[in-house]
Amino acid sequence: MLFIWFFIFFYMTTTSTSVDRLAVTQSIRDGETLASAGGIIEAGFFSPGNSIRRYLGIWYRNVSPFIVVWVANRNTPLENKSGVLKLNEKGVLELLNATNNTIWSSNIVSSNAVNNPIACLFDSGNFVVKNSEDGVLWQSFDYPGDTLMPGIKLGWNLETGLERSISSWKSDDDPAEGEYAIKIDLRGLPQMIEFKGSDIRMRTGSWNGLTTVGYPSPTPLLIRKFVVNEKEVYYEYEIIKRSMFIVSKLTPSGITQSFSWTNQTSTPQVVQNGEKDQCENYAFCGANSICIYDDNYLTCECLRGYVPKSPDEWNIRIWFDGCIRRNKSDCKISYTDGFLKYSHLKLPDTSSSWFSNTMNLDECQKSCLENCSCKAYANLDIRNGGSGCLLWFNTLLDLRKFSEWGQDLYVRVPVSELDHAAGHGNIKKKTVEITLGVITFGLVTCACIFIKKYPGTARKLCCQHCKIKQKKGDADLPTFDLSVLANATQNFSTKNKLGEGGFGQVYKGTLIDGQELAVKRLSKKSGQGVEEFKNEVALIAKLQHRNLVKLLGCCIEGEEKMLIYEYMPNQSLDYFVFDETKRKMLDWHKRFNIISGIARGLLYLHQDSRLRIIHRDLKPSNILLDANLDPKISDFGLARLFLGDQVEANTNRVAGTYGYIPPEYAARGHFSVKSDVYSYGVIILEIVSGKKNREFSDPEHYNNLLGHAWRLWSEERALELLDEVLGEQCEPAEVIRCIQVGLLCVQQRPEDRPDMSSVVLLLNGDKLLSKPKVPGFYTERDVSSEASSSSANHKLCSVNELSITVLNAR
Numbered sequence: 161m162l163f164i165w166f167f168i169f170f171y172m173t174t175t176s177t178s179v180d181r182l183a184v185t186q187s188i189r190d191g192e193t194l195a196s197a198g199g200i201i202e203a204g205f206f207s208p209g210n211s212i213r214r215y216l217g218i219w220y221r222n223v224s225p226f227i228v229v230w231v232a233n234r235n236t237p238l239e240n241k242s243g244v245l246k247l248n249e250k251g252v253l254e255l256l257n258a259t260n261n262t263i264w265s266s267n268i269v270s271s272n273a274v275n276n277p278i279a280c281l282f283d284s285g286n287f288v289v290k291n292s293e294d295g296v297l298w299q300s301f302d303y304p305g306d307t308l309m310p311g312i313k314l315g316w317n318l319e320t321g322l323e324r325s326i327s328s329w330k331s332d333d334d335p336a337e338g339e340y341a342i343k344i345d346l347r348g349l350p351q352m353i354e355f356k357g358s359d360i361r362m363r364t365g366s367w368n369g370l371t372t373v374g375y376p377s378p379t380p381l382l383i384r385k386f387v388v389n390e391k392e393v394y395y396e397y398e399i400i401k402r403s404m405f406i407v408s409k410l411t412p413s414g415i416t417q418s419f420s421w422t423n424q425t426s427t428p429q430v431v432q433n434g435e436k437d438q439c440e441n442y443a444f445c446g447a448n449s450i451c452i453y454d455d456n457y458l459t460c461e462c463l464r465g466y467v468p469k470s471p472d473e474w475n476i477r478i479w480f481d482g483c484i485r486r487n488k489s490d491c492k493i494s495y496t497d498g499f500l501k502y503s504h505l506k507l508p509d510t511s512s513s514w515f516s517n518t519m520n521l522d523e524c525q526k527s528c529l530e531n532c533s534c535k536a537y538a539n540l541d542i543r544n545g546g547s548g549c550l551l552w553f554n555t556l557l558d559l560r561k562f563s564e565w566g567q568d569l570y571v572r573v574p575v576s577e578l579d580h581a582a583g584h585g586n587i588k589k590k591t592v593e594i595t596l597g598v599i600t601f602g603l604v605t606c607a608c609i610f611i612k613k614y615p616g617t618a619r620k621l622c623c624q625h626c627k628i629k630q631k632k633g634d635a636d637l638p639t640f641d642l643s644v645l646a647n648a649t650q651n652f653s654t655k656n657k658l659g660e661g662g663f664g665q666v667y668k669g670t671l672i673d674g675q676e677l678a679v680k681r682l683s684k685k686s687g688q689g690v691e692e693f694k695n696e697v698a699l700i701a702k703l704q705h706r707n708l709v710k711l712l713g714c715c716i717e718g719e720e721k722m723l724i725y726e727y728m729p730n731q732s733l734d735y736f737v738f739d740e741t742k743r744k745m746l747d748w749h750k751r752f753n754i755i756s757g758i759a760r761g762l763l764y765l766h767q768d769s770r771l772r773i774i775h776r777d778l779k780p781s782n783i784l785l786d787a788n789l790d791p792k793i794s795d796f797g798l799a800r801l802f803l804g805d806q807v808e809a810n811t812n813r814v815a816g817t818y819g820y821i822p823p824e825y826a827a828r829g830h831f832s833v834k835s836d837v838y839s840y841g842v843i844i845l846e847i848v849s850g851k852k853n854r855e856f857s858d859p860e861h862y863n864n865l866l867g868h869a870w871r872l873w874s875e876e877r878a879l880e881l882l883d884e885v886l887g888e889q890c891e892p893a894e895v896i897r898c899i900q901v902g903l904l905c906v907q908q909r910p911e912d913r914p915d916m917s918s919v920v921l922l923l924n925g926d927k928l929l930s931k932p933k934v935p936g937f938y939t940e941r942d943v944s945s946e947a948s949s950s951s952a953n954h955k956l957c958s959v960n961e962l963s964i965t966v967l968n969a970r
């Protein structure tokens with residue numbers, strides 16, 4: 161029995177040939193395999209992931225999960241299981257489909273004469289076509305797929321022009337060439353680079369004798385080599401223990417994963433999964449600046465002697481533009497420049513570098529000093545105290561600071577900056593806990609130990625962008641590039657439109673670093689010059705209060721003027737208070753909090769800020785709610801931008817919204833802080849009742865909400881005004897107080913209305929309430945009669961270039 165079982169098992173697992181070679185006239189069909197002599201590697205047909213298509217591939221035998229290391233016909237799949245692999249007499253491997261068409265073949269690069277060719281599968285994973293005696297005609301290691309394994313020379317054969325690079329699969333189900341590739345860039349000092357399409361995504365960097373720049377020392381498990389000579393430029397690794405296997409794959413999402421197993425375990429473990437922090441993104445900080453990721457705090461710092469190219473953007477953490485020289489170099493006139501030493505750096509991109517193996521550091525410095533376009537120098541090889549010379553020209557790109565490893569870089573600075581640096585002590589030593597942000601083929605143990613030792617940090621690195629600390633700039637108002645905003649809002653697509661206010665449309669934008677913004681695109685005409693406008697916006701941006709929406713910056717380009725605000729996830733008050741279901745989320749406590757918050761914000765605008773600002777269009781859609789449902793007034797200062805800053809004036813340009821504007825404003829264009837007080841009173845009554853002033857109708861009395869509230873108040877039934885969804889759960893005294901304050905605010909005569917400082921005191925119960933008089937506009941008819949009786953040039957919504965809000969357009 162045992163014998164039979166054994167036999168069956170053996171037979172099943174090796175249904176096919178167990179040969180390691182294919183001679184001319186021989187073939188392999190789907191279902192048959194080749195196995196390497198030591199039984200480590202197998203070649204045959206397979207279907208990746210959930211695909212049903214068939215591919216000729218090479219994988220490790222008896223290793224589960226299945227690791228495919230090479231695919232022949234990655235771009236030309238077989239539709240069913242009728243594929244056949246043959247070796248022809250010219251030494252070419254051919255993959256035929258059901259109709260005997262060649263869908264893939266090995267090409268011949270070797271000029272060797274072909275003599276009795278044979279294809280052999282080796283334990284290394286290399287599939288080689290060679291002459292029976294000697295002479296390689298073709299080998300799979302020259303055409304790697306998404307996997308780097310020991311023996312593959314990633315890089316160039318300069319004599320034949322053959323480039324070996326790694327490219328990701330399209331998806332787990334499709335081995336066709338995907339977006340990502342890892343290549344050796346030959347410009348300057350050769351370096352390893354990961355591309356996404358034609359863009360550089362990540363730079364593993366050049367070789368410093370021990371490792372690629374800025375990455376930890378070699379692991380004891382591997383021997384790594386980076387060979388640069390006239391014939392070849394390549395990277396290669398070798399595993400020291402014969403019983404161990406380590407391969408690296410570039411996944412379809414561009415992450416480098418290293419797998420490791422032994423001949424005992426046969427279960428590959430991910431030993432390095434290429435976690436990245438943002439400093440790993442190529443040139444994340446732009447030119448001439450250093451990326452620092454320190455204790456979860458991401459920042460960019462200009463090199464000494466350089467300043468941000470776009471300071472406004474820099475201040476709001478948009479770093480792509482990088483840094484430029486503070487002073488124009490007078491290098492050509494006087495050779496007075498010096499060098500400043502930075503330690504623990506990932507050296508800059510070497511694509512515009514020059515190098516010498518023989519020069520020492522002094523000669524290196526001298527030669528850099530002699531050429532005005534030389535920006536920095538460093539040792540080429542860091543072994544044995546350092547040797548060789550590496551010079552950089554033009555800009556310095558993609559530097560980062562590490563805490564422990566990294567190299568010394570000498571950056572050219574004018575003498576004045578050297579003094580400056582000495583006076584301020586040398587460059588700050590920042591510790592960077594990056595440790596895992598490493599994507600280097602074969603860098604296994606460090607990462608492995610790290611994951612085991614600091615799992616928390618590993619996780620933090622993944623989500624560090626969730627809690628970037630905001631660095632506040634005290635510079636002038638930040639300006640944004642139109643292109644940045646267009647990109648962030650997907651060209652101001654209607655999909656991203658949040659609403660429409662009095663002076664333009666509002667869009668949601670998302671910057672590349674994930675920050676969310678609200679972008680208000682102002683209607684074209686403001687009647688102001690660009691500089692005036694900018695100054696005005698800068699002033700308004702300085703107004704800061706917890707109950708005002710924060711203005712982050714502006715954008716002025718050509719006809720376009722935009723204001724950029726912080727983004728409020730919970731939309732505006734009207735969205736909650738007038739919505740059948742959402743208003744239930746606003747219990748009395750929250751409503752009272754909103755009423756008081758608006759009062760404080762308005763008080764700040766009217767009295768406490770340096771500017772005296774009358775909002776003129778206060779209404780629930782201009783009250784935004786933050787994540788805690790705290791109110792923030794938006795669009796403040798816009799009227800000032802557009803209409804000037806008279807404290808109290810008559811104007812024939814009336815901005816505002818029916819239902820919220822007081823009678824004297826609608827009729828005579830007369831506005832003052834008391835106009836805002838009136839609007840605020842309407843808002844209080846709306847919040848208390850959950851009803852819109854203008855939409856409220858009371859068939860018996862033709863009252864609007866104000867009239868209704870007044871009537872209930874005078875009949876001492878004020879509590880009946882309260883929104884019915886609130887039920888019993890409220891403080892009657894507080895409700896009555898709010899209604900009374902509301903009614904005081906909406907009184908007919910502006911001089912009867914309290915100012916905002918009184919309102920704040922009244923709401924808190926710190927001041928005695930007086931009896932309200934009759935409100936202005938308390939019937940629906942009032943509005944139209946008063947407005948139409950006013951002279952023609954005071955008409956509401958008359959000034960089309962202001963695109964005045966009428967009827968709660970937002």
Ligand SMILES: *[C@@H]1O[C@H](CO)[C@@H](O)[C@H](O)[C@H]1NC(C)=O
Nearest residue numbers: 190239240241242243258259
């Ligand atoms: C594969 O498809 C071809 C043509 O569609 C068909 O002739 C052949 O029998 C199929 N082979 C298998 C194994 O299904």
Ligand SMILES: *[C@@H]1O[C@H](CO)[C@@H](O)[C@H](O)[C@H]1NC(C)=O
Nearest residue numbers: 239257258259260261262263
């Ligand atoms: C075989 O390949 C040829 C050329 O690509 C194609 O035209 C043909 O339809 C394929 N036959 C099958 C059965 O897939």
Ligand SMILES: *[C@@H]1O[C@H](CO)[C@@H](O)[C@H](O)[C@H]1NC(C)=O
Nearest residue numbers: 187244256257258259260261
């Ligand atoms: C393909 O080639 C094989 C062997 O040469 C032959 O037996 C078979 O009939 C051919 N099939 C087709 C569809 O031509």
Ligand SMILES: *[C@@H]1O[C@H](CO)[C@@H](O)[C@H](O)[C@H]1NC(C)=O
Nearest residue numbers: 401402403404422423424425
């Ligand atoms: C694993 O490989 C080592 C070294 O080649 C060998 O000595 C050992 O016998 C192998 N073990 C197994 C289980 O194959």
Ligand SMILES: *[C@@H]1O[C@H](CO)[C@@H](O)[C@H](O)[C@H]1NC(C)=O
Nearest residue numbers: 486487488490574575576577
């Ligand atoms: C560099 O610029 C700073 C500030 O603009 C100035 O104070 C300093 O004198 C300049 N130094 C040189 C060498 O031009």
Ligand SMILES: *[C@@H]1O[C@H](CO)[C@@H](O)[C@H](O)[C@H]1NC(C)=O
Nearest residue numbers: 513514530531532533534553
């Ligand atoms: C400086 O170096 C650049 C780049 O190697 C070279 O093109 C240029 O001719 C050099 N200039 C001088 C004055 O040596």
Ligand SMILES: *[C@@H]1O[C@H](CO)[C@@H](O)[C@H](O)[C@H]1NC(C)=O
Nearest residue numbers: 643646647648649650651672
């Ligand atoms: C926005 O920027 C990203 C990143 O630079 C780019 O991939 C994308 O194509 C840009 N989108 C537009 C609309 O320009």
Ligand SMILES: *[C@@H]1O[C@H](CO)[C@@H](O)[C@H](O)[C@H]1NC(C)=O
Nearest residue numbers: 643646647649650651652653
């Ligand atoms: C955005 O607009 C520009 C200019 O009109 C256009 O070139 C670009 O393709 C647009 N991008 C998108 C994503 O619509």
Ligand SMILES: *[C@@H]1O[C@H](CO)[C@@H](O)[C@H](O)[C@H]1NC(C)=O
Nearest residue numbers: 729730745785786787788789
């Ligand atoms: C307000 O926004 C925050 C953050 O987006 C969200 O968690 C919360 O549920 C929102 N509140 C309401 C009542 O929608």
